[in-house]
Amino acid sequence: xxxxxxxxxxxxxxxxxxxxxxxxxxxxxxxxxxxxxxxxxxxxxxxxxxxxxxxxxxxxxxxxxxxxxxxxxxxxxxxxxxxxxxxxxxxxxxxxxxxxxxxxxxxxxxxxxxxxxxxxxxxxxxxxxxxxxxxxxxxxxxxxxxxxxxxxxxxxxxxxxxxxxxxxxxxxxxxxxxxxxxxxxxxxxxxxxxxxxxxxxxxxxxxxxxxxxxxxxxxxxxxxxxxxxxxxxxxxxxxxxxxxxxxxxxxxxxxxxxxxxxxxxxxxxxxxxxxxxxxxxxxxxxxxxxxxxxxxxxxxxxxxxxxxxxxxxxxxxxxxxxxxxxxxxxxxxxxxxxxxxxxxxxxxxxxxxxxxxxxxxxxxxxxxxxxxxxxxxxxxxxxxxxxxxxxxxxxxxxxxxxxxxxxxxxxxxxxxx
Numbered sequence: 001x002x003x004x005x006x007x008x009x010x011x012x013x014x015x016x017x018x019x020x021x022x023x024x025x026x027x028x029x030x031x032x033x034x035x036x037x038x039x040x041x042x043x044x045x046x047x048x049x050x051x052x053x054x055x056x057x058x059x060x061x062x063x064x065x066x067x068x069x070x071x072x073x074x075x076x077x078x079x080x081x082x083x084x085x086x087x088x089x090x091x092x093x094x095x096x097x098x099x100x101x102x103x104x105x106x107x108x109x110x111x112x113x114x115x116x117x118x119x120x121x122x123x124x125x126x127x128x129x130x131x132x133x134x135x136x137x138x139x140x141x142x143x144x145x146x147x148x149x150x151x152x153x154x155x156x157x158x159x160x161x162x163x164x165x166x167x168x169x170x171x172x173x174x175x176x177x178x179x180x181x182x183x184x185x186x187x188x189x190x191x192x193x194x195x196x197x198x199x200x201x202x203x204x205x206x207x208x209x210x211x212x213x214x215x216x217x218x219x220x221x222x223x224x225x226x227x228x229x230x231x232x233x234x235x236x237x238x239x240x241x242x243x244x245x246x247x248x249x250x251x252x253x254x255x256x257x258x259x260x261x262x263x264x265x266x267x268x269x270x271x272x273x274x275x276x277x278x279x280x281x282x283x284x285x286x287x288x289x290x291x292x293x294x295x296x297x298x299x300x301x302x303x304x305x306x307x308x309x310x311x312x313x314x315x316x317x318x319x320x321x322x323x324x325x326x327x328x329x330x331x332x333x334x335x336x337x338x339x340x341x342x343x344x345x346x347x348x349x350x351x352x353x354x355x356x357x358x359x360x361x362x363x364x365x366x367x368x369x370x371x372x373x374x375x376x377x378x379x380x381x382x383x384x385x386x387x388x389x390x391x392x393x394x395x396x397x398x399x400x401x402x403x404x405x406x407x408x409x410x411x412x413x414x415x416x417x
Contacts, residue, residue: 006125009183010118011137011267013078016175017085017115018145023153023164024092030161035098046098050105051355057109058348063202066116066341070334071195074121075185077337082179084111086172093165109348116344120337123328124186132279132325133271139317140267147259150252191334202345208335209342214396215327219346221392222323226350227357228385229290229320232258232313234358235378242366242375244303257307261314270318279325280397286319287390294383298376316386326396357381 032047033039069077084107091104119138126134153164198204209216240246240254274282293312300306324343331339358378364370365377374380 006184006186007122007134007137009179010121011141013082013175013179014115014118014138014141015145015148016171018142019149019152019168019171023149023156023168027153027157027161027164030157031095031101032098034161035095035101050101052352053102054105054109055348055351057106059202059345059352060348061110062116062343062345062348063204063338063341065110066120066337066339066344067195069117069120069187069337069341070191070193073185073187073192074117074124074337075179075183077117078121078183079176079179081111081117082172082176084108086169086176089165089169089172093162093169116340117337119324119340119343121186123336123340124188124333128329129275131328132282132322133274135321135324135328136266136270136274136318138266138324139320140263143259143261143263143266147256147263150255154252187337188333193334202342202349206342208338212330215330215339217392218323218327218396219342221389222320222327222343223346223350224385224389224392225287225290225319225323226347227354228294228382228389229316230350230354231294231358231378231382234355235362238359238362238366239297239375239378240303240306242362243300244306246303250303254306254310258310258313261310262317265314266317266321269315270321273318274322274325278398279322279329282318283322283326283393284390284397286316286322287386287393289313290316290319290386291383291390294379294386298379298383300376319389323393 028047036046038046065077065081088104088108088111091107092101095101095104115138119135122134122137123131152167156163156167196204206216209219236255237251240251244250246254270282273285277285289312293309293316296305296309296312300309324340327339327343328336358381361378361381362375365372365374
């Protein structure tokens, strides 16, 4: 399989994985009320608990999965992840008790290796100069799946709240078969390293990153960016209802626009911009665009203003692949999976922190009992987080970055790196 074909396969894998998640969204309220016999308002609390559990599992097991891919290769980890996800969706489709859903979400969180192993796969088949733009495929796959998943899930939901889960299981299993027969291994034998439990956890992985000060700084910057960036899924529907009086249909249309815009930026525009600007300047564009988006959303008063800010928010998504590319280029080839697992772990922790902080901020500054009415406050807080991220990342925003050399794990960076 050529590098181009391998990247196309990874893109398809990410789209299918994101579609599987999106398929569930329209029917989760109906399924939760069916299993709990509670009204939607109360069942939503259990839905939130499921989301937190999923994020926690990704935080805890991201480095484990990444380290396993460095030991056994990307192919087996990806294939096992696809198969487990298929089984997981089938369990959810057949769930007869709320506890079964918690078991299923635990499995899916642990098997969330698709993104970290897929990113390591991309690093394997990309030159250092191409990594940042190729990492954009991760966001593009998520964007396309984010658009298609809820649309198909809403349609299938007409046949019952469990129908989309059967469809997600079938999609995942087809993708598993597709990968089983055509997916090659990309991790070279000389780059495999022994599995070590001391490294295969968030704290152990962070200790390894301490050998690379630049990566550690970039990871802090990415963590701050993620907490700010996750304000969108955390409060968008509440914010749009409160400020613009949008209906669920209006909100769904805006989310589809978000998905399309993100897919275009991360799947297409980054492949034009990054080779010309370099990863550092691309990161600057992404962070600066996020600052513009959060400024506009914090003070928006009409729907068209929000739509105009979605464009800037989409360009803000350039930051994620740029961050990943800058870090990947500073890590040896035998530790790419470990790095991607750590990035996945940080994202999982962000998905635990951000929804809680952002929704509490929105609640405090909204409604009739608010001392100060400012429903855009979560976006103002996100603006501060992006600014802090930019300050940490400033040393890496030059036009041409100096790529460090060296392949062996444990090599310390020089101050210039």
